[in-house]
Amino acid sequence: GHGTRVVHGAPDLSRNDFHDEELYDLICSGDTVGIFQIESRAQMQMIRRVRPRNLADLAVEVALVRPGPIVGGAENPYVSRRENQRADPRYRIPYEHPLLEEALGETLGVIIYQDQVLKVCKALAGFTDGQAEGLRRAMSRKRSKEAMSAYEDAFMDGAKANGVPEEVAQKVFLQVVGFSEFGFPKSHAAAFGLLAYQSAWLRHYYPTEYYVGLFNNQPMGFYSLDALGRDARRHGIETLLPHVNRSAVRCTAEGKDLRIGLGFVRGWGEEIAAVVVAEREANGPFRSLPDFLRRTPATLKRPAIENLVWVGGFDDFGLTRRELLWQAGLWLGPETDPERTGGREDHAQLEMALPDPYADLPFGSMDPEERMVSEYRMLRFSASLHPLALIRDQLPGGTISSGRLKDLPNGSTVQLAGIVVARQRPQTAKGFVFVLFEDEDGPINVIVKPKIYQRDRTTIRMEPFVAVKGRMQKDGETINVIAHGVTGLRLSGGGRPPSPRPGPTRTGVSEEDLFPALPGTQEWWPDPKWRERKVAHEKAEAEERARKKRERAAQGGSSGGTPGTAPPGEIGEERRQSAQEEATRDRKEQNKGNRAPEEPEPAYVDPEGADLLSPIQTRATLELPGVREWWGKPELAQKSPFAYLTALRQAPPGTKSWG
Numbered sequence: 001g002h003g004t005r006v007v008h009g010a011p012d013l014s015r016n017d018f019h020d021e022e023l024y025d026l027i028c029s030g031d032t033v034g035i036f037q038i039e040s041r042a043q044m045q046m047i048r049r050v051r052p053r054n055l056a057d058l059a060v061e062v063a064l065v066r067p068g069p070i071v072g073g074a075e076n077p078y079v080s081r082r083e084n085q086r087a088d089p090r091y092r093i094p095y096e097h098p099l100l101e102e103a104l105g106e107t108l109g110v111i112i113y114q115d116q117v118l119k120v121c122k123a124l125a126g127f128t129d130g131q132a133e134g135l136r137r138a139m140s141r142k143r144s145k146e147a148m149s150a151y152e153d154a155f156m157d158g159a160k161a162n163g164v165p166e167e168v169a170q171k172v173f174l175q176v177v178g179f180s181e182f183g184f185p186k187s188h189a190a191a192f193g194l195l196a197y198q199s200a201w202l203r204h205y206y207p208t209e210y211y212v213g214l215f216n217n218q219p220m221g222f223y224s225l226d227a228l229g230r231d232a233r234r235h236g237i238e239t240l241l242p243h244v245n246r247s248a249v250r251c252t253a254e255g256k257d258l259r260i261g262l263g264f265v266r267g268w269g270e271e272i273a274a275v276v277v278a279e280r281e282a283n284g285p286f287r288s289l290p291d292f293l294r295r296t297p298a299t300l301k302r303p304a305i306e307n308l309v310w311v312g313g314f315d316d317f318g319l320t321r322r323e324l325l326w327q328a329g330l331w332l333g334p335e336t337d338p339e340r341t342g343g344r345e346d347h348a349q350l351e352m353a354l355p356d357p358y359a360d361l362p363f364g365s366m367d368p369e370e371r372m373v374s375e376y377r378m379l380r381f382s383a384s385l386h387p388l389a390l391i392r393d394q395l396p397g398g399t400i401s402s403g404r405l406k407d408l409p410n411g412s413t414v415q416l417a418g419i420v421v422a423r424q425r426p427q428t429a430k431g432f433v434f435v436l437f438e439d440e441d442g443p444i445n446v447i448v449k450p451k452i453y454q455r456d457r458t459t460i461r462m463e464p465f466v467a468v469k470g471r472m473q474k475d476g477e478t479i480n481v482i483a484h485g486v487t488g489l490r491l492s493g494g495g496r497p498p499s500p501r502p503g504p505t506r507t508g509v510s511e512e513d514l515f516p517a518l519p520g521t522q523e524w525w526p527d528p529k530w531r532e533r534k535v536a537h538e539k540a541e542a543e544e545r546a547r548k549k550r551e552r553a554a555q556g557g558s559s560g561g562t563p564g565t566a567p568p569g570e571i572g573e574e575r576r577q578s579a580q581e582e583a584t585r586d587r588k589e590q591n592k593g594n595r596a597p598e599e600p601e602p603a604y605v606d607p608e609g610a611d612l613l614s615p616i617q618t619r620a621t622l623e624l625p626g627v628r629e630w631w632g633k634p635e636l637a638q639k640s641p642f643a644y645l646t647a648l649r650q651a652p653p654g655t656k657s658w659g
Contacts, residue, residue: 037195050082095109099124114136121155125158241383243259248261248262250263251264267301279295292314311383321366373647376652381653391641408472418439464655
């Protein structure tokens with residue numbers, strides 16, 4: 001339907017239709033992730049304003065987002081003139097001097113290409129071909145400012161002879177000097193523009209094959225595999241997890257979807273993946289995990305096999321991933337046992353089919369959070385959901401999605417949360433930092449001023465998950481957020497971490513009491529008032545012990561056969577228990593904080609209205625604020641978003657940084 005010849009099974013890109021309006025609409029919308037030269041944050045924003053409609057426009061677009069035009073001050077004049085020309089066809093280009101009209105007509109009166117520098121010098125200052133060639137060499141040779149300044153006098157004298165005002169000549173020469181930083185020839189820009197168009201064409205008409213190519217040729221470009229996978233899913237292409245019977249060594253197209261290759265799994269690599277694929281093609285699909293282990297070489301170690309289990313490579317065998325991990329352990333044993341390979345030698349063996357009584361033990365399936373963390377740990381990217389999709393309802397209060405920004409008025413104060421995709425600190429940006437991050441709705445561009453960067457530098461440079469509060473800035477279809485503050489993402493819910501309380505099977509404590517909402521921090525510091533509460537509680541304990549001692553003394557004083565008193569045998573038993581309790585208290589004081597007792601001590605009501613806490617809990621909270629363990633039934637343990645986000649931070653997705 002797109003009228004391109006196919007040569008040897010592939011489209012002949014030299015026969016493209018270079019006037020495909022549908023394709024230019026796609027480019028102008030800024031939907032350019034993965035497209036050569038026009039995929040960066042700056043290019044996306046510029047392309048929405050320049051709106052190229054042919055290859056010449058694309059060449060200008062590619063050349064525009066370069067240090068040369070930026071330092072030379074050409075970027076903003078070109079964009080504003082382009083917008084004015086689009087709004088009013090009668091708009092006249094304001095050239096710095098009429099002599100420049102011929103040299104700069106195609107770029108609306110601003111210097112964009114290195115070739116135009118030579119034309120400007122010849123037109124405005126009367127440079128000879130030899131002088132212009134010398135200037136070109138000075139621009140190319142180590143981009144030396146000293147060499148460029150040597151031509152200034154000749155330029156100013158020539159411009160004066162042509163009747164050009166001194167201030168105009170000085171302004172134009174400063175633009176020329178700006179280009180000495182990074183000149184960009186027109187031929188280079190035209191070639192890049194052509195490649196950008198062909199990349200966009202392939203992604204539009206052969207999207208699955210295009211994303212397969214991007215995955216298989218990393219590292220390259222502006223985006224990590226994690227960001228490319230999310231973009232593929234936004235375009236209706238599912239990224240399917242590695243599969244022991246369907247995956248090739250590298251990524252492949254599977255219908256309209258992308259199947260991740262076995263070589264992408266942590267601990268594998270293309271060499272061992274090729275051995276496994278060759279065995280499968282020669283002798284048929286693997287029928288079970290034991291069958292896989294019998295037919296693969298011992299060089300494929302247990303950790304690599306388990307990594308494939310974690311990301312679902314054996315899910316079709318009818319067992320949960322935990323059951324598969326159990327089977328792998330039974331067959332292969334610990335890595336420290338070199339003699340035990342589970343029959344996995346590189347030559348044929350006879351095997352006795354003896355049943356293993358433990359092979360069929362049932363284990364539960366993994367929950368979505370565990371699957372997400374497994375994907376990041378074993379693949380370094382997510383093949384399914386956005387990582388924040390599972391904690392959407394626990395993001396900080398007031399957080400909105402990027403999809404709502406277009407409906408808000410310019411200048412609104414907004415709060416956003418997402419995963420960092422790229423960080424940039426260009427030398428030409430005067431200390432400004434640009435952070436591109438994504439929430440579930442798509443990418444968000446954040447501009448960080450130098451003062452904010454100095455204050456929040458550690459977070460901006462190191463945190464994979466951030467929350468940004470700032471002012472929204474709209475410029476046509478381009479939306480930026482000017483950051484007021486950048487913090488590491490902390491989940492809402494408040495409360496302190498759970499105390500080491502007894503399990504529900506012993507006291508019937510509700511799950512809510514056992515696991516109050518966790519704070520969204522990676523460390524926790526106790527409230528200083530808890531020290532006062534501990535002292536008050538110890539005082540109450542002492543008073544309670546004194547009261548019981550008085551009661552026992554009163555009972556002992558009336559034990560000589562007085563009617564209504566307990567028999568001597570029972571009183572002796574009471575005293576024995578009392579002595580044991582006192583001895584136990586003494587041991588606790590000597591070993592304070594070292595070991596928790598078998599049974600919890602009585603709870604007390606905090607004088608300031610806090611939750612019920614035992615003395616053990618008080619001590620643990622004061623002395624071990626970072627230790628929170630759960631010893632009850634696993635199915636009763638509340639899932640912790642704090643633990644999920646921390647696990648993702650420990651295996652963060654790829655983020656690219658420049659500057």
